[in-house]
Amino acid sequence: MDLSELRQRIDALDDQLLLLLNERMEHVKAVGEVKRAQKAIIYRPEREKQILDRLTRQNNGLLSRSAIEAIFLEIFAVSRNLELPERIAYLGPEGSFTHQAAESRFGGMSEYLVLPTIHSIFDSVETGRARFGVVPIENNQEGMVGETVDLLREKELHIAAEAYLSIHFAFASQFDSLTQIRRIYSKDIAFRQCSKFLREYFEDNRIELIPVESTSKAAKLAFNEPDSAAICSHIAARLYGVPVLFDNIGDSDQNRTRFLIISKNFTNQKSQADKTTIIANLPNTHKPGVLFDFLKDFYDRGINLTKIESRPLRQGSSFRYWFLVEFEGHYEDEAIREILAKYGNNLKVLGSYVRTA
Numbered sequence: 001m002d003l004s005e006l007r008q009r010i011d012a013l014d015d016q017l018l019l020l021l022n023e024r025m026e027h028v029k030a031v032g033e034v035k036r037a038q039k040a041i042i043y044r045p046e047r048e049k050q051i052l053d054r055l056t057r058q059n060n061g062l063l064s065r066s067a068i069e070a071i072f073l074e075i076f077a078v079s080r081n082l083e084l085p086e087r088i089a090y091l092g093p094e095g096s097f098t099h100q101a102a103e104s105r106f107g108g109m110s111e112y113l114v115l116p117t118i119h120s121i122f123d124s125v126e127t128g129r130a131r132f133g134v135v136p137i138e139n140n141q142e143g144m145v146g147e148t149v150d151l152l153r154e155k156e157l158h159i160a161a162e163a164y165l166s167i168h169f170a171f172a173s174q175f176d177s178l179t180q181i182r183r184i185y186s187k188d189i190a191f192r193q194c195s196k197f198l199r200e201y202f203e204d205n206r207i208e209l210i211p212v213e214s215t216s217k218a219a220k221l222a223f224n225e226p227d228s229a230a231i232c233s234h235i236a237a238r239l240y241g242v243p244v245l246f247d248n249i250g251d252s253d254q255n256r257t258r259f260l261i262i263s264k265n266f267t268n269q270k271s272q273a274d275k276t277t278i279i280a281n282l283p284n285t286h287k288p289g290v291l292f293d294f295l296k297d298f299y300d301r302g303i304n305l306t307k308i309e310s311r312p313l314r315q316g317s318s319f320r321y322w323f324l325v326e327f328e329g330h331y332e333d334e335a336i337r338e339i340l341a342k343y344g345n346n347l348k349v350l351g352s353y354v355r356t357a
């Protein structure tokens with residue numbers, strides 16, 4: 001088959017795809033109307049996961065799981081926009097890893113609100129300026145993001161979903177000769193995570209490492225100051241037009257960050273694989289066995305704990321703690337309901353949502 005014949009076939013398939021997509025949108029619109037009549041929630045991550053799992057199972061073509069995800073997550077995002085336009089706040093500036101995570105869930109068509117701090121994202125969701133907020137919660141090399149964890153306890157918001165993103169750092173500069181570079185901008189955490197690369201290429205210490213608020217701000221600075229460079233995301237380098245000289249310069253190629261999608265008054269129905277996040281304000285944590293007894297309740301019921309993080313209570317000068325606890329299952333599961341009932345107001349459920357890793 002020659003090129004023009006192949007392209008004709010592609011055109012014919014695209015015509016069919018367009019018809020099918022529009023047909024799909026008709027049904028989506030009808031779903032939107034049913035939901036509006038029932039005052040139901042538009043975004044259903046567990047339903048989207050079900051669709052992705054089913055398509056992956058029956059797929060026997062060239063598309064990989066991540067290709068199917070990329071295409072269909074975009075279709076879901078367009079669908080949700082048709083049901084009800086959603087505004088999504090994320091931790092900016094544009095080009096940040098949080099931006100990348102937000103787009104991976106809400107696609108290129110949603111309306112985004114770019115905010116400078118994690119606190120302002122919680123505020124925007126609380127006041128209704130944004131329907132969803134995307135914030136980092138933990139990185140598998142650096143641990144938890146304390147500000148997010150503390151705000152989860154402080155505010156009355158829920159976790160609608162989680163999203164994982166592989167973090168790949170790029171080295172971008174307008175100069176292609178490293179000896180001309182005088183300064184490197186990045187986030188402090190990124191300098192730490194790219195220490196091997198920095199040692200290898202800049203060990204004579206002539207270079208200044210300047211921490212800034214975000215990796216995308218670093219890219220912007222590297223664009224404005226040609227004798228500097230940025231350690232940033234690929235998307236930020238592209239956004240600000242700074243050529244990437246080295247890619248994947250991180251110490252670990254397993255570097256991943258987990259993000260949370262937060263919302264107000266949001267509940268998910270049960271799916272096949274859920275995770276639940278709670279805040280535990282246990283009384284008398286200074287007494288022996290309090291935490292042990294609490295954890296034993298999970299052990300006794302065969303509930304798999306996936307995280308426990310202690311945070312300071314900040315009560316006077318004492319060293320007392322509260323805990324962020326995560327475990328497999330949904331808050332409607334019998335065993336989990338028993339624990340929630342036992343501890344009453346000492347536990348606050350932030351949400352049960354589809355487990356994605």
Ligand SMILES: C=C(O[C@@H]1C=C(C(=O)O)C=C[C@H]1O)C(=O)O
Nearest residue numbers: 028031042043044047048076079
């Ligand atoms: C159409 C629906 O609403 C949204 C869009 C979906 C889709 O495009 O398939 C799936 C789940 C929801 O996030 C639905 O709930 O079925």
